[in-house]
Amino acid sequence: MKNTYLQLAQMVTGALVAVLLAIHITVQQSDVVLGLLGIKVAGPTTWGSMMERAHQGSWVGIYISLLAFGLFHALNGFRNILLETNLSASAMRILTGCIIAFGVIFLILGTYAPIALFSSYR
Amino acid sequence: MSSDAVKKITFRVQRFDPEKDRKPHFQEFIVPVKRGTTVLEGLLYIKENLDSSLAFRTSCRMGVCGSCGMLINEYPHLACHTQLEEFHADRLTLKPLPNMPIIKDLVPRLETLFEHHKSVKPYIIRGDNAEMEKPTAGYIQKPHELDEFLQFTYCIKCGLCIAACPTSASDLAFLGPQALGQAYRYCADSRDEGQDQRYQIVEKDHAVWNCHFAAACSEACPKGVDPALAIQLLRKGVAAKALRVKKTTAPALLATSLPQAKPKIDVPEFTVKQK
Ligand code: FES
Numbered sequence: 001m002k003n004t005y006l007q008l009a010q011m012v013t014g015a016l017v018a019v020l021l022a023i024h025i026t027v028q029q030s031d032v033v034l035g036l037l038g039i040k041v042a043g044p045t046t047w048g049s050m051m052e053r054a055h056q057g058s059w060v061g062i063y064i065s066l067l068a069f070g071l072f073h074a075l076n077g078f079r080n081i082l083l084e085t086n087l088s089a090s091a092m093r094i095l096t097g098c099i100i101a102f103g104v105i106f107l108i109l110g111t112y113a114p115i116a117l118f119s120s121y122r
Numbered sequence: 123m124s125s126d127a128v129k130k131i132t133f134r135v136q137r138f139d140p141e142k143d144r145k146p147h148f149q150e151f152i153v154p155v156k157r158g159t160t161v162l163e164g165l166l167y168i169k170e171n172l173d174s175s176l177a178f179r180t181s182c183r184m185g186v187c188g189s190c191g192m193l194i195n196e197y198p199h200l201a202c203h204t205q206l207e208e209f210h211a212d213r214l215t216l217k218p219l220p221n222m223p224i225i226k227d228l229v230p231r232l233e234t235l236f237e238h239h240k241s242v243k244p245y246i247i248r249g250d251n252a253e254m255e256k257p258t259a260g261y262i263q264k265p266h267e268l269d270e271f272l273q274f275t276y277c278i279k280c281g282l283c284i285a286a287c288p289t290s291a292s293d294l295a296f297l298g299p300q301a302l303g304q305a306y307r308y309c310a311d312s313r314d315e316g317q318d319q320r321y322q323i324v325e326k327d328h329a330v331w332n333c334h335f336a337a338a339c340s341e342a343c344p345k346g347v348d349p350a351l352a353i354q355l356l357r358k359g360v361a362a363k364a365l366r367v368k369k370t371t372a373p374a375l376l377a378t379s380l381p382q383a384k385p386k387i388d389v390p391e392f393t394v395k396q397k
Contacts, residue, residue, distance in 0.1 A: 001321075004364040007331045083327055084293040092327075 010076050013069040020066040027053075054117040067110040075103045128154045131206055133164055135176065136217040138224050146224070148215075149173075155206050161214065162190055162201035165228075178228040185344060188280030192228050193217040198282040200344045219285040235281050238297050242305035242323055247316025248373065261374040267312040274307035274352055276345040283339035283349050295328040299339035299349035302330055306352035309359060313374040321360050330356050 026033070031043045042049055053059040079099055083092065133153050138146040151172050153164040162180055169176050178201070179189040185203035192201055195215055206214065222230035248254050283299040284290045290298050297305075305324050309317045324330040330353060337350035362368035 001325060001360075001364040003327065003329075003331050004325045004360050008361060008364065080332070083332065084289070084296075086294050 006076060010073060010080075013073040013076075016069045017066065017073050020062060020069065023062060024066060051117075054114060057118070060114045060118045063114050064111050068107060071103050071107055071110075075099050128156055130212075131155050131164065132213045133168060134213060134215045135165075135168070135228070136215075137176075137227050138218075139175075139226055140224075146217075157207065159206050160202055161192075161194055161199070161204045161206060161216070164206065164214075165201060165216075176228075177226040186278060188278035191219050191230075191280040191282045191285065193219060193285065198285040198342050200280060200282070203344050219281055221284055221287070221290045222281065230281070232281060235279065235284060235298070235300060238301035239279065239304060242297070242301050242308075242320055243316055244301075244304045244308055246308065246311060246314050247319060248313075249315050253376065259377045261313040262377050263312055263374055267374070270312070271307045271310040273347055274303055274310075274349075276347050277303060277307070277343075277349075278345055280344065282342045282344060283347075286338040286342035288336050288338060289332060289334050293328055293332060296332055297324065297329045299333075299353065302333070302356060303339075303347060303349035303352040305330075306356040306359075309356065312371070315373045317359065318363070321363055324356060325360050325364075330360060333357075 027044055029044075031040075034040075044050075079096060082095055087095070130152050133151045134148050135151065136146050137143070137149050151168045153167050155164060162183060165176065165178050166180075169178075178192065180202065181187040181189045183190075183202045185200050188200070190201040190203075191198060193199075193216065194201065194204060195209060195211070196217075198219060201216075216228060218224050218228045219230045222232065222234065225231050277300065279300060281300065283303075287296075287299050289296050302324060305320050308314050309320055333350075333353045335350060335354070339349040340347070340351065343349065359368065
């Protein structure tokens with residue numbers, strides 16, 4: 001049932017990415033949105049504001065989750081597209097290995113920054 | 123058009139003879155047609171009167187055998203089930219079904235269709251091997267249980283759904299709507315116990331999860347079967363099985379195991395003297 005679990009995970013991560021991305025975009029644009037309503041707030045993309053979020057566990061969790069779910073969803077979707085290109089089974093195995101390696105490397109690189117920032121604060 | 127008024131229609135037919143041609147080309151034929159003339163009748167006219175070398179498949183001429191599938195004006199139809207009047211045109215372009223290799227002219231190679239069909243085990247699978255080998259009675263099936271899969275039994279394996287399917291066009295190894303529809307047909311049969319075996323087959327790469335749900339198969343089916351629905355229901359079953367939330371129901375009982383089952387009628391005596 002490997003493919004079934006992958007497809008179910010694809011659907012679940014798709015929904016989670018939509019929610020987390022909505023949170024991310026809303027926060028990044030909050031000064032613009034609130035500015036339209038006449039409320040002035042410090043820009044969420046300023047250094048201070050970003051450092052403040054980087055030191056909050058919940059934000060670190062949101063960003064790492066967004067990265068992990070986004071990577072899985074994008075790379076598994078990419079593999080699904082490759083499946084339709086009539087590559088041989090062995091070529092597909094090699095490409096799947098490369099995709100997994102790419103995902104793991106980018107997950108490690110992508111989680112390093114928020115974790116390093118968060119732990120430097122403590 | 124009155125029933126015997128004759129009109130002339132140009133049939134633009136794709137020709138390809140692998141022994142002579144390097145690639146397909148078109149040939150035009152003028153065919154006299156009357157009200158109610160089918161595309162197949164037009165092709166038979168060409169074969170009998172204009173060019174006997176034209177190759178196409180036909181058998182029942184009544185939309186039952188599934189032999190005469192072809193692309194008529196770029197859409198898959200059964201030639202015997204399609205009247206020329208439907209097109210309101212003086213020209214008709216005929217090509218063999220796409221997504222399959224061509225044997226000759228309008229004859230596609232259907233081996234892959236039948237291999238995929240066979241691969242999903244399109245027959246009743248039971249745990250009791252002895253009964254499977256030597257059946258002693260039928261299985262009991264209630265009308266609502268039959269309704270679960272009845273429409274999918276109308277598949278005539280004509281291949282129109284595969285010709286219409288965009289996934290079959292790009293992914294040559296895709297099992298296709300015909301085979302997946304039949305996998306569901308047997309999984310939904312209350313007499314069957316082979317769901318687990320079929321789920322293992324259809325959950326692999328190039329199968330149930332690779333359908334894009336364009337639903338072109340359901341639109342093209344000349345028998346009103348809805349393979350796209352079957353694929354969605356198959357996905358539901360496979361997912362429920364993987365998540366272990368699938369209700370297990372006991373398979374249908376043998377008719378003889380019921381006390382009220384009618385006794386078997388003996389073979390009557392011969393009324394004609396045996397030699
Ligand atoms: S000839 Fe049998 S379906 Fe057309």
